[in-house]
Amino acid sequence: MGFLQRTHACGSLRAEHAGQQVALNGWAHKVRDLGGLCFIDFRDRTGLVQLVLDPNSLPNLSEIRHETCLSVSGEVRVRDEQTKNPKMPTGEIEIIVTGYTVLGPAKPLPFPLSDEEQMQSVNEELRIKHRYIDLRRPSMYRKLAIRAGVIRRMRAYLDNQGFIETETPIITKSTPEGARDYLVAYRLEPGQWYALPQSPQQYKQLLMVAGIERYYQIAKCFRDESQRADRQPEFTQLDLEMSFVTQEDVLNLAEGLLRDVLNGVVEEFGLDKAPIEPFERLTFDEAMLLYGCDKPDLRFGLKLFDITPLVANSGFGVFKSIAESGGMIRGVRYPGGAQLSRKEVGQLEEFCKEFGAKGMASLGVVAASEAGEEARVVGDLAVKSSIAKFFSDEELAQILKTAQAEAGDLLCFIADEYASGNNVLYRLRNEIGDRCGLRDPRVLKFCWVIDFPLVEWNAEDGRWDAVHHPFTGPKDEDLIYIDSDPGKIRADCYDVVCNGVEMASGSIRIHRPDIQSKVFKLLGIDEETQKERFGHMLEAFSYGAPPHGGIAPGVDRLVMLLNDTENIREVIAFPKIGGGYDPMMEAPSTIDPQQWAELGLRMSK
Numbered sequence: 001m002g003f004l005q006r007t008h009a010c011g012s013l014r015a016e017h018a019g020q021q022v023a024l025n026g027w028a029h030k031v032r033d034l035g036g037l038c039f040i041d042f043r044d045r046t047g048l049v050q051l052v053l054d055p056n057s058l059p060n061l062s063e064i065r066h067e068t069c070l071s072v073s074g075e076v077r078v079r080d081e082q083t084k085n086p087k088m089p090t091g092e093i094e095i096i097v098t099g100y101t102v103l104g105p106a107k108p109l110p111f112p113l114s115d116e117e118q119m120q121s122v123n124e125e126l127r128i129k130h131r132y133i134d135l136r137r138p139s140m141y142r143k144l145a146i147r148a149g150v151i152r153r154m155r156a157y158l159d160n161q162g163f164i165e166t167e168t169p170i171i172t173k174s175t176p177e178g179a180r181d182y183l184v185a186y187r188l189e190p191g192q193w194y195a196l197p198q199s200p201q202q203y204k205q206l207l208m209v210a211g212i213e214r215y216y217q218i219a220k221c222f223r224d225e226s227q228r229a230d231r232q233p234e235f236t237q238l239d240l241e242m243s244f245v246t247q248e249d250v251l252n253l254a255e256g257l258l259r260d261v262l263n264g265v266v267e268e269f270g271l272d273k274a275p276i277e278p279f280e281r282l283t284f285d286e287a288m289l290l291y292g293c294d295k296p297d298l299r300f301g302l303k304l305f306d307i308t309p310l311v312a313n314s315g316f317g318v319f320k321s322i323a324e325s326g327g328m329i330r331g332v333r334y335p336g337g338a339q340l341s342r343k344e345v346g347q348l349e350e351f352c353k354e355f356g357a358k359g360m361a362s363l364g365v366v367a368a369s370e371a372g373e374e375a376r377v378v379g380d381l382a383v384k385s386s387i388a389k390f391f392s393d394e395e396l397a398q399i400l401k402t403a404q405a406e407a408g409d410l411l412c413f414i415a416d417e418y419a420s421g422n423n424v425l426y427r428l429r430n431e432i433g434d435r436c437g438l439r440d441p442r443v444l445k446f447c448w449v450i451d452f453p454l455v456e457w458n459a460e461d462g463r464w465d466a467v468h469h470p471f472t473g474p475k476d477e478d479l480i481y482i483d484s485d486p487g488k489i490r491a492d493c494y495d496v497v498c499n500g501v502e503m504a505s506g507s508i509r510i511h512r513p514d515i516q517s518k519v520f521k522l523l524g525i526d527e528e529t530q531k532e533r534f535g536h537m538l539e540a541f542s543y544g545a546p547p548h549g550g551i552a553p554g555v556d557r558l559v560m561l562l563n564d565t566e567n568i569r570e571v572i573a574f575p576k577i578g579g580g581y582d583p584m585m586e587a588p589s590t591i592d593p594q595q596w597a598e599l600g601l602r603m604s605k
Contacts, residue, residue, distance in 0.1 A: 002071075002101070003025055003071035003101060003103050004023035004025070004071045004072075004073055004101070005023060006023055006024060006025045007021075007022050007023045007024075008022045008023075008024065009024075009044055009045075009046035009047075010024055010026055010042055010043060010044045010046055010047050010048060010049040010090070011044070011046030011047020011048065011049070011089060011090060012046060012047075013049050013076060013090050013093055013095075014089075014090070014092065014093065015078055015092045015093055017076040017093065018076050018077060018078045018093060019075065019076065019077075020075070020076050021073065021074070021075055022073070022074065022075075022076055022095065023071070023072070023073045024042060024044070024049070024071070024072050024073075024095070025044065025070070025071050025072075025103075026042050026043050026044035026069075026070065027042070027043050027044070027067050027068065027069055027070070027136065028040050028041075028042060028043075028064050028065065028066060028067060028068045028070060028106075029041040029042065029043035029048055029066070029067075029113065029114055030066065030114040031064055031065065031066055033061070036055075037052055037053065037054060037055075038052075038053040038054075038055060038061050038064075039051065039052060039053075040053065040064065041114070042070070042072065042095070043136075043138070045141055047088075047089060047090060047138070048088060048090065048138070049088075049090040049093070049094070049095060050079075050085075050088075050090070050091075050093075050094040050095070051072060051074070051094070051095045051097050052077075052094050052095065052096050052097060053097045053100070057098075058097065058099075058100065063102055063105065064100075064102070065105070065106050065107075065108070066106065066109055066112075066113070066114065067106040067109055067113065067133070067136070068102060068104065068105055068106045069102070069103040069104035069105075069106070070100050070101065070102060070103060071100065071101045071103055072095070072097050072099070072100040072101075073097070073098055073099045073100070074095040074096050074097040074098045074099075075095070075096045075098065076093050076094075076095060077093065077094055077095070077096050078092060078093055079091075079092060079093060079094050109133065110126060110129075110130050110133070111126060111127065111130070111133075111134075113133065113134075113136055113137055116137070116139060119137070124569070124577065125577055125583050128569070128574075128575060128577055128582075128583055128584060129583040129584050130584070131573070131574055131575075131584050132584075135573065140570075142269070143559070143563050143565075143570060143571050144571075144573060145269070146265060146269055146271075146559060146562055146563060146571075147555070147559045147571055149264075149265045149268055149269065150261055150262075150265055150555060150558055150559055150562070151218055151238075151555065153260065153261040153264050153265060154216075154218070154238050154257065154261055154555075155216075155218075157256075157257050157260050157261060158214075158216045158240065158257070161214070161253065162214050163214040163215060163216045163240065164212060164214060164215060164216075165215075165216055165217060165218075166207060166212065166215050166216075166217060167217060168197070168200040168203035168204065168207075168217060168219070169197070169203065170196060170197065170220065171184055171194040171195075171196065172194060172195060172196075172197050172203075173194070173195060173533075174193060174194075174195035175195075175202065175533050175534065179198055179223035179224060179225040180223070180224035180225060181195040181196065181198065181222075181224060182195065182196040182222045182223075182224050182233070183195055183196075184196065185599040185600075185601060187598055187599055187600075190599060190600020190601070191600065196222035197219075197221060197222060198221055198222060198223050199219070199221050199237070199239065199552065200217060200219050200221075200239050201469065201471060202471075202534075202536075202537060204217075204239060204240075204241040204550060205241065205471065205509055205511075205537070205540075205548065206536075206537070206540055207241065208241055208242075208243045208509075208511075208545070208546055208548040209540045209541070209543065209544075209545045209546070211243075211546075212243075213242065213243040213244070213546075214240075214241075214242055214243070215239075215240065215241045215242075216238065216239065216240040216241075217238075217239045217240075218236060218237075218238060218239075218555070219236065219237055219238075219239040219552075220234060220235075220236060221234070221235055221236070221237055222234050223235075224580070227576070227577075227578050227579065227580065229566055229567050229568065230501070230557060230560070230566070230567075230568050231568065232556070232568055232569070232572065232575055232576055233576055233580040234576075235554065235555075235556050235568075236554075236555040236556055237552045237553060237554050237555055238552065238553045238555055239550070239552045240254075240550050240551060240552070241548060241549070241550035242548060242549060242550060243546040243547070243548045244546055244547060244548070245508075245547070245548065245549050246508070246549075247450070247492050247494060247508055247549065249549075250494070250506060250508070250549045250550065250551055251448060251450075251494060254496065254504065254506070254551045254553070255278070255279050255446075255448075255496075257553075258276070258446065258496065258503075258504075258553065258558075259276050259278075262276050262444065262558070262562070263275055263276050265562060266562070269562075271562060272442055273442055273443075273444060273562070274442050274443050274444070276444050276446060277445075277446075279446045279447050279448050279496070280298060280446075280447040280448070281447065281448045281450060282296070282447055282448070282449050282450070283449070283450055283451040284449055284450070284451050284452045284453065285451070287449050288422055289304070289306075290303045290304055291303065291304065291426055291429065292304055292421075292422040292423070292424075292425040292426030292427075292429060293422060293426035294449050294452070294495065294497075295449075295495075295497045295500055295501060295502050296426070296447065296449075296497065296500065297430060297433065297439060297445070297499050297500030298445045298447050299433070299438065299439050299440055299443050299445045299499060300433050300436075300438035300439065302332055302333055302335075302429055302432060302433065302438075303332075304330050304331065304332050304425050304429065305330065305331055305332070305333075305402050305403045305404070306328060306329070306330045306402070307329050307330070307331065307398075307399050307402055307403070307413070308323050308327075308328045308329045308330070310395055310398045310399055310402065311323065311329055311391070311395065311399070312324070314390060314391055314392075314395055315390040315391065316387055316390035316391065317390075318359075318361070318415060319361075319413075319415055322415040322416065326417065327415060327416055327417045327418070327421070328415075328416070328417070328418055328421055329413055329414075329415045330413070330414060330421055330425060331403060331411050331412055331413040331414065331425075332411075332412055332425055332428055332429045332432060333403055333404065333405060333406075333409050333410075333411055333412075334409060334410040334411070334412055334432045334435075334436075335406070335408065335409055335432075335436055336408050336409075336410075336436065337362075337364070337408075337409060337410025337412075337432070338364035338365055338366055338384070338407075338408050338409055338410050339408070340410060345362055345410070348360065348362075348412065348428075348431075351427075351428070351431060352412075352414065352424050352427075352428055355423055355424045355427050356416075356420055356423060356424060357414055357416065357420075357424040358415075358416065359415075360412055360413065360414060360428075361385075361387055361412075361413040361415070362385060362410055362411060362412050362413065363383045363384070363385045363387070363388065363396075363399070363410070363411040363413075364383065364384040364385060364409075364410050364411075365381055365382070365383055365384075365400065365405045365406065365407060365408065365409040365410070365411065366381070366382050366383075366384065366407055366408065367380070367381065367382070367407040368380050368381055368382045370382075370407075372384075376388045376389075376396065378393055378396045378397050378400060379397060379400075381400055381405065381407060383396060383400070399411070412428060412432075414428070430500060439499070439500075441564050443499075444498055444499065444561060445498065445499055446496060446497070446498045446503070447496075447497050447498075448494055448495070448496060448497075449494065449495045449497055450493070450494045451475075451490045451491070451493075452467050452468065452490070452491050452493040452494075452495075453467050453487065453489065453490060453491065454466070454467060454472060454474045454478075454486070454489040454490065454491040454493075454519075455467060455486050455487065455489065455522065455523070456487075457487065463523070463524045464486055464522055464523055464524070465523065466519075466523055467491065467493070468491065468493050468505060468507060470519055470520060470523055470525075471507075471509050471510055471516070471537075472491045472492070472493050472507040472508075472509065472510070473491065473492045473493075473507060473508040473509055473510045473511075473515075473549075474489045474490070474491055474492070474510075474515075474519070475489070475490045475491065475492055478490050479515070482518055482519075482522060486522055491507060492507055492508035492549070493505075493506070493507040493508075494506055494507065494551070496551070496553065498561060499561065501557060501561075502554075502557075503553055503554060503557055503558060503561075504551050504552060504553035504554065505551065505552060506549065506550050506551025506552060507549060507550075508547070508548070508549035509548055509549055509550070510541075511541055511545040511546065511547050511548060512541060512545070513538045513539075513541040513542050516534075516537065516538060516541060517530060517538060520534065556568050556571055556572060559571040
């Protein structure tokens, strides 16, 4: 059946339209049959408006169920004062329906769309199986609209900066970059394979060799890796690359882009977010020392502190033995934690053990004037702990000073080697931040983490691995260590971090074939394998390659931040669930025997 040409959008109607005849198209969001009259909250992509239908003049209203697709006509009327709905933008008016057409009848729904609270308890796999229904919810539509706003503003910003949007291939060569590739069989020559790109890394560098100079792409990337709340087998990133630039040039461009895009989207959609301020900068070493990780949440302070030199010769055997073996005794301050019960402190210790800690020592800090008999007075403060007896007054005073302790604090200590201690301390710091309400969702606190190591030692496999990827450029002044001490080499590499999550990663790339070959060799890639996997790159670099660098912000993760969701599936139209399964399309699936034969493949039992 036909439908009426829409005269207005549902969400646009207001009191000034009273008396006008309108035609609307949309869905019956909520149907309420009150006997004498039928009321429908009618929805299109712009919002909701109330319809009033009289069963005496409009028979067969029982055919209208929740989510029936309708075309309606009627007159806009101002509601009585007592029936106005201030929670709806259209709540001052209603539509007196004079006629309607059912465009698409709806059978009973698998879950209730009209009640957002009820939706919280709906099984996620069921929602994704019926994603075309789930996306009808105004809250889901808004998430996709915000996503579109982010991408639209990214394009506008980069177009204005002289970048050219260029598409790169989706089926390409398998050159593993850390995760497993998704492989595509080549029908014309069995045994040969394409791969889906983990990123457009090599293509964008080749575009720089080609003289494009400023490239970007809203790129689909594919990684066959285990699924987490912030990961999908296919994801979207803004990929950009620039020629004749230094690290500073890329940092300034990317920071300007992100602030412009995100502040613009916050204003456009009226999001409850504070303006994004200039990004702080931390070196990798500073981030690890002060926050225990290279993805610090800077919405709150509570920097880690190191008391190793203060307790190395103390009477506390645990601390002393760790210090003598080359480990460190570091801690974090828990504001208000001195009030925790012994049981609650024990639970905090169990939390630390979950991440590899052997234990957690602690000191409760109170004002000296409030110290009880069990407390040890140290100047204006006093400490309460079973380990306090092992330290002199001077040692305790220095510990309190180093920790910048205040009355009411609980000082939590982890004694371990540096890397293991960091793994516990950064999680403990974030846990304290959550308990103290310091991780304000209104604040998007961005920072740069720079000067990463170029490589890290893989003890299990006995080799050097790239910290980011093998095309990352080493700092010129550190190249002298490539043969003698590779662990000392810093990279021209940088990450954007927001609220404890990596949002983007980039680097100045290697553009000289001799240096690229040396780095490949350092990573255990012999000359034959270099030629087989990366010969096209090495040859391209021999034809006058310019210095270049870039960065790739994750679109999905940025949209997650703006929508206050920790689940990446909430901001993707058609996501996969655990294991990369799509319950809506029932993919992956089997293929016909003829397709096996065409590809020259057979199933191995």
